[in-house]
Structure formats: structure tokens, C-alpha cells
Amino acid sequence: MQSAMHTTGYAAYSPTAPLALFQFERRSLRANDVAMEILYSDVCHPDLHTAPNDWGWSYYPIVPGHEIVGRVAALGAGVSRYRVGDHVAVGCMVDSCPACDQCRKGEEQLCRAGNTSTYAGQDRITGENTQGGCSKHLVVREEFCLRIPEGLDLALAAPLLCAGITTWSSLGTWNVGPGGRVGVIGLGHMAVGLGVTVLSRSNDKQVDALALGAARLLVSSDPQAMEKATSDFDLIIDMVSVKHDLTPYLPLLDVDGTLAIVGQVGPTIQERNTAPLLLGRRRIADSLIGGIHETQEMLGFCAEKNILPDCEMIRIDQINEAFERMERADVRYRFVIDKASLPAQVA
Template sequence: MTTVAAYAAPAPKAPLERTTIERRAVGEFDVLIDIKFAGICHSDIHQAQDGWGPGIFPMVPGHEIAGIVSEVGSGVTKYAVGDRVGVGCMVDSCRECVNCAAGLEQYCLKGGPTWTYNDTGKDGEPTYGGYSEQVVVDENYVVRIPEGLSLDVAAPLLCAGITTYSPLKHWNAGPGKKVAVVGLGGLGHMGVKIAHALGAEVTVLSQSLRKKDDGLRLGADHYYATSDPDTFEELAGTFDIILNTVSAPLDFSAYVALLRTDGTMVNVGLPEEPVQIVLQTMFGQRRSMSSSGIGGIAETQEMLDFCAEHSLGAEIELIGADRINEAYERVQAGDVRYRFVIDAATI
């Protein structure tokens, strides 16, 4: 066991504070990673505040981890000391079910994957995330960060990047397809970048036009304010794919009406409260409402390689660990463009 510094929420809704945690000894197939950067995802806030149900406390959030390998187990073949690597939302799964065998570890059928934090590992111990100095992870749940991406802008790709890349690929975003991205935040800004790089015609649907210049700079072809009722009349029946990145209830009927025949609205934001869907909205044009989690390990590596090829890093604001609580408040106020990243050297 190794003792490392970390920032943890000691109880639900409590401010995060500096503490120490124990990391397991490096096993035969484990990789020890010196964390260099950790992104702050809205999911961290939901979980630290018990918004998605009872959590495990003290809780060390963080599932957007970028760092350098500092030690490997005797059986490790994929990585060596000095490699640039990342860890995303999961650190294990059953490895036996049909989904795991198909590279869909995020949809593991035997109780789901083991999440990077706020979960219990196979050893019965709680998992702790990336707001810390080091992490030990099985090599099969580590990905390589290409040289074309700096570690700070790569860290958010481990959640925000794969969460948007996976559904865009699954629903075939590309040339000839019209994609709308709802919300221009941590997820949405990567959705715009990736959809544009895939060759789709991209529209941002945001509450106001406040971020229009940013949206167009990031790759959007069009930008509309959803606070304007004319938007929903003008864009009715327009889109093949609507990628909803907002973690709040919406008037889903209004958005579904923006889909073309056989279009799909994919939800990657997860509200804390139940939402209502009016099925009649979908019947007329064979429209679909769906959802998507993250991606599997292989697809996460594919996403990183794609982002490196197209020079797609996250738009970040780098902060010291002593500003994590301030960052949480600003995320909730929508005051970040577009992802806070913790410099782990300050932990």
C-alpha cells in the first residue's frame, strides 16, 4: 500500500478538502500512474452532492486522468515506465460477459463496470479517483495518450471526449448528416469539435446566443437560441441526430420535433430528477429517443487517436487544487469555458 495526497469530499455536499488515501500495491498486471492532470466533470459534482443517489464517502472524484507511468507489474505488456497514459470512467469489469468480450465494457452485464471512483472494487475496497497524486490501474483499463495531444487538454477527453465520440460514431455522424448539439459546455464543446471533424453539418442549440462566437470557432455551422420560440418552428424536421449534453430536464417533445424521419435524439446528460417523454411526438416520423454512456476501452483509444489526428484537445482552464470548490461553484453557474483541469502537482 502507498499513501498519497488527494482531495476528497468527506460527506455529501461538503466542501472538498486535502487528505491522504491508500493506493494498493502494484500487482502483476497493474500500472502505477503519476497523475499530472485531472479534469473536473459535472458528474463529479452530481456524485459528491449525492445527486444520483447515495455515494461512498469520503469520496475522491475524478475520472478524466492523464499522467505518466512510473511503475509496472511483472506481467504488464502494454505499457512501460515513462509512457503517457490516461484513465477514464472505469477501472475494471467482469471481462466475461458478451458485452465485455465485444469491447463494450461500459455496458458490462454482470453488475456494470467498476467505476473509477464512488464504487467498490473486486477487492472490496472503495475506488478513489483522479483528484490525487497517483493511481494504480489494471493495464487493460488504461489508454495511451498520443504524442500529438498535450496531457492537460487530453485529460477531459477521457470522459467528455468519449461520451460524445461514441454516440456520434454509433449513429453515423458524418458527411451528409445534420447534427445538433444541445448545450455548449464541457460535453457540448467536444461534441461540436468531434461532429465537425467527422464531416457532419453541425448546429448548436443553446439557451442564448452568448457563446455563439465560441460555437462557430469550435466548428459549428449554425447557432440558435432555444429561448427563442421561432427556433423550434424554423428547425422543425431538420436533424438526423440531436446530441443532448444537458443534465437538466428539457421539453423533449419540442426537441424531438426537430428530428427528420428516422432521426434520433441521443441523451448523454443525466438529470438528477425524472423526465417526461411524450410518445406521440415520435410516432409520426419514426423518430427515436435514445441514450449513450461512455465508450469501451478500445473505442476510447480510437477516440484519442482521432483527436490527435485532428488536433482536438479540450478547451480548458487550468487550476490549482486549492480552487476545486470554487470550480464546482462556477461549473454549476455555467462559468467555465469549457473544462476545469486540476494541475495535480498542486495536490
Template sequence: MTHTSVAAYAAPAPKAPLERTTIPRRELGAHDIEIEIKYAGICHSDIHQVDNGWGEGIFPMVPGHEIAGVVAAVGSEVTRHQVGDRVGVGCMVDSCRECDNCKAGLEQHCTGTGNVQTYNAIGRDGEPTYGGYSTHVVVSEDFALRIPEGISLDAAAPLLCAGITVYSPLSRWGAGPGKKVAVVGLGGLGHMAVKIAHAMGAEVTVLSQSLRKKEDGLKLGASDYRATSDPATFEELAGRFDLIINTVSANLDVDAYLSLLRAHGTLVQVGAPEDRLGLSPFSVIGGSRAVAGSMIGGIPETQEMLDFCATHGLGAEIEVIPAEQINDAYRRVQASDVRYRFVIDASTI
């Protein structure tokens, strides 16, 4: 198979600073499209994987699964996209297409070959996948999403991971009028959860360590904002919520948060800490409460999310940076010093 080389930023080894390099991209297949990447979001999971926090990675590693750009070329049998279309790529670039989950539009849960992650994975061609911290990417047309005109490409990029990660559980567990939703953490995921839950018609409360971002949370659509460092929060909000979305990648006292749910309420875990979470069985037996997880969304639901965001005028709150600032951005993400998503201007790569 022939390749073309493109510029990218890669971590040459675990925990190493990212540096400018070149990587191979496959030539267009009949059903592939080439995307000129305009913007790539920096997700906390990029840092976890560069640090080998979720297991042994494939290096050199080019992170980035929040990709927004424009179609630069199409394969001979492509029907979904045309040159010039605004498109995005999220957390996966392939799957078996044949298992029950794939046929149901749940490609993220592919039970055949498993989904192929946008980076830090081996594609079905046997080659490593490289992500969006690069100038171009070649993907199957089936795994590229249409970005509606109502969203700017820079604000759309984080929707391809952060947006769908919170949209899916909010939709599945019925966030809407008459429902009380709590969002734990106001970061890259949490700020989109607040925006989307509010747009769905739910009453939204942010649960954060401190009140430092309270003004932001209320502007984004929350009607209440509480500090979890204050024990009174857990007393005053006991039994209040129908749904809690936990977006943080840190170990929390799960039992304390479960106490905030109404009977038959659900706590959905979307943040992915590197250590195990523990809970008392009585925290779920009492009130018949549930703890659930949610993993991004399939291709149809991701398109649904993008269309929903365009209809409601939603995009991520972003800080656009040149590629040379990626390593500094990583440090700032780890220090919670971003409001609320760094986005790389790919023209600077």
C-alpha cells in the same frame, strides 16, 4: 494487502467542500500500472456524486475520472505499457472481463460483476475506489489508455469522459458528410461534440439557451448557433436534423426537441439530469423518430477516440487550476461559468 498513501482532495461527507487528505493506493499487482497523475478534469458528474444526486455515495469521496498522466511503475507481467508512457484513465477501472459485453469491448455495459467505476465504487478487492483528484493511481493495465503524442496531457484529460461520451454516439449514429447534427448545450460535453462532429464531416448546429457563446460555437466548428429561448428557433428548424446530441444535465421539453428531427432521426441523451424526462408518444410515432441513450464507451472505442482526436488536432478547451481552487471551480461549473472544462494541475495536490 499492503497499501501506500498518496495526497488527494476528498469530500468527507455529502455536499461538503473538498479538502486535502491522504488516501490508500494498493500495491502493484502483476498486471497493474502506477500512474503519476499530471492532470484531472472536473466533470459535472463529479458534482452530482459529491452531492448524492445520483444515489447514496461512498465517503470520503475522491472524485475524478478524467485522468492524464505518466506511467511511474509497472507490475511484473505488464505488456501494454512501459514506464514513461503517456496514459489516461476514464470512467471505469475494471469489469468482469468474461461476459459477452466485455468480450465485445463494451466493458461499460458489463453484465457480470458490472463495471467498476473509477471512484465512488467498490473494487473487486472489496475496497473503495478513489479517483483522479490525487497524485497517483494504481490501475489494471487493461483499463489504461494510450494518449498519443499529438495531444497535450492537460487538454487530453477531459477526453477520457467528455470526449468519449460524445464520440461514441456520433460514431454509432453516423455523423459525417451529408448529415446534419445538432448539439444541445455548449459546455464540457457539448464543445467536444461540436469539435468531433465537425471533424467527422457533419454540418453542426448548436442549440443553446442564449447566444452568449455563439462566437465560441462557430470557432469550434458549428455552422449555425440558435437560442432555444426563442420560439422561432423551433419553428425554423423543424424537421431539420438527422441526429441531436443532448449534452445538458437539466430537464428539457423533449417533445420540442424531437420536432427538430427528420423522419427516422434520433435524439441521443448523454447528459444525465437528476429528474425523469417525459415525452409524448406521438413525438416519436410521428416521423418514426427515436430517443436513445449512450454511456461513455468501451476501452477499444475510447482508444479509437483518442487516436481520432490526435489525428485531427483536437483537445478540450480548458482552464487549468491549482487544487486549492476545486471548490470554487465546482461553484463555477454549476453557474455555467467555465469555457469549457476545468482541469486540476495534480502537482498542486
């Protein structure tokens, strides 16, 4: 076993403190571990909720960040898939059991024993707290390390590891292929593409939606437009990250249609009348990221089709400002941290 790796990151030291520089040790490499130098990481909405302990499972200090791109820095003795210098990525999890039925069929995110989160989790073997990608280095089990395909822009790929796979997995889970009728609540831009309808309370986002390739924008506060869109969709992906009423959207689903909630953790559903579900055999469901094979497949597809998010590059010392701007929805559309701005060690 190789010795522990000293590294730096930015951590929340309490629910009310801004993120600040943090020096810590990454665990020693086991035989099946990959150590990576992090080049880029994304700022995702779960980071925004984890730092102040909105969901009740944070510990302190805690380093957020679960959309991570970098290069292999060191390998455990038994690793055969990677070489030092390979470009790799890590998403929302770094381990799972791996013996249960879900892990065996490639649904590690649904591990019966619980997957090991990239941060806000506990190491499966030692029980120590996991720390995320808002840091200079990461250690991950080989099977949870993803290969970056040739041609995929490293600086823009990080948001694919959560936002991208969440959208991809939703489409796959409910068998929506070419020609499928998809609506997206909110301008979750990783879900917007050719043929997709964006649903928004006003038409303020119409220019952006059409520029991203949407077929149209449907104003959910317009009763006539909503009635005209009855039964228009096979799948609606709900990207909204705050509590909201689902009632207006259910009649938009066709028979056997699904509304998949992917943006909000916590209280969301305010629907009291089951008639729209009953009469159309419609359903409300959640979708949690995707498995490792599925994520690798998504990365390959994005590289082949040159599908990448719109990002604003920031320095690590701008992380607190980024959090404030995300609260105001003042970003188009993702923040990515360039880790060249973070020293490997601090004197």
C-alpha cells in the same frame, strides 16, 4: 504483489463538507496492474454531483475525478503493454468482468456485472471503495489504461476521457459520419464542430458557437425558427445536465433520427405525447461513454486532427471554487487540475 502505495488527494468527507486534503493507500499492484503518477485531471459534472451525494451512491471520504492523464510509475509483474515513464490516461472505469458478451465485444462500459467506476465504485476482487483522479496516484488494470498518442497535449487531454468519448461514441453508435446532420442542445463544446448546429434558448451563445466551428445557432424559444428546422437532424446530442423538457426538440429529428441524452443522470423526459416519435419513427436514447478500444481510437483521432478542448488550468486547492463556478456555468469550458500543485505525501 507489490506493496500498497501511499498517496494524497482531495476528498469530500461528507455531503456538506468542501473537498479537503486526504491521505490514503492505493491498493497493492496485482500482476496485471499499472500504477500511474497523475499529472492532470479534469473537473467534470459527475464530480459536482458525487461530492454532495446527489445521486445517492456516494460514500465518505470520496475522491472524485475520472478524466485522468499521467505517466506510468510502476508495473505489475505481468504487464507487457507499458513501460515506466509512458504517458497514459484513464477515464470513467478501471475494470470490468471481463467475460460477459459486452466485455468480449469491447463494450466494457456496459459490462453485465457492472464496470468498476474510477470512483464511487467497488473493486471487483476486494470490494474496497474506489477513489478517483483528484489525487497524486492511481492503480488501474492494464487493459483499462489508455496510451496517450504522440503529439497530444497532456495538459489539455483529460476532458477527452469522458466528454470526448461520450460525444465520439454517440456519433458512432448512430452511424453519423461526414455529412451527417447533427444538433447539440447546450454548448457542450466537445460536440461542436464543423457543420454542427447548436440549440440554445437564446442567441447569447452564438458568438461562442460559431467560434467553435458550428454552422449555426438555432434558438429553441423561437417557434418560427424551430418549425423551419423540422426534420433537419439525423442526431441530436443532448448535453444539458439538469432536468428539461424534450418536447420542442423531437420534431427536429428526421425519420429514424435519434435524440441521445448524454448530459443528465436522473429525471429528464417530460414528453407526454408520443406522436412526434410515432409519426417520424424517431427515438430517444441514452449513451454511456464508450469502450476501451473506442476510447483509444478517439484519442488517436484527436491527436491526428489536433482536436482539444478549451481549458482553464487550476491548482488542486482551487477545487471548491471550481465547483462553485461550475454551478454558475462560469467556466470556458473545462477546469483541469495541474497535479504539480499536490504533494505526493504530507508530513
